Amino acid sequence: MEHTAPVYRIYRLGRWQRTFALVFLAFGVFFAFGSWKGPLLGQSDPEPFLMLLGLIFPLTGIGLTMNAFQTTVTFSADAIELHSILGHRRLPLDGIRGRREHVAGSGEEGGTKYLMLVPYDDRLPTLKFMKGYTFDDTFFLWFYELPDLDAEDKKVHKDSNFGLV
DSSP states (O other), X not given: OOOOOOTXXXXXXXXHHHXXXXXXXXXXXXHHHHHHHHHHHTSSOOOHHHHHHHHHHHHHHHHHHHHHHHOEEEEOSSEEEEEXXXXXXXXXXXXXXXXXXXXXXXXHHHSEEEEEEEESSTTSOOEEEETTBOOOHHHHHHHHHSOBHHXXXXXXXXXXXXXXX
C-alpha cells in the first residue's frame, strides 16, 4: 500500500537544536560583556583577540538562533520545501526520484544524520535536511516508501564490467 505525502504540514527543528542555539547566544553575550567590560570602563588594557571573539560569539549565536527558529520543512499539496535564513528550495513531489540517508561527523552513531530527497531532473534541487526535525510517523512512512537510492547503489550487476551497467 502506498502512503501519500503528509500534505500541508510544517516541520521545525527539534527542541534540542533550538535550546543549543539559545545557550550559545547566551554564552556569546556573557563572553562579550566580559571581554569588553574592562577596557570600556578603563579597568584593564584592551586585548584585541578577546574583544574580537566578544563580537564573533554573539553574532554567531544570533545567526544560530535565527536559523533554529526559522528553518522549516514544509509539505504542500504538490511539493516539499526547505525554508531557511539562507534561502528557499522547492522540490515537486512528482519530481522525487528517491531518498538517501547519510551521517556526517564522527561515525554512524555519533554524527549528524541527514535525509536527502533526490530529484529525477538535475535542474531541480536535492533537498538535504537533518533528521532532527519534528517529523511525525506520517512523514517517515512516506519517506521510507520512496526508492532507497543508497541500496540501489550497492547492488552489483553480475552481467556488467566492474559493477557498471
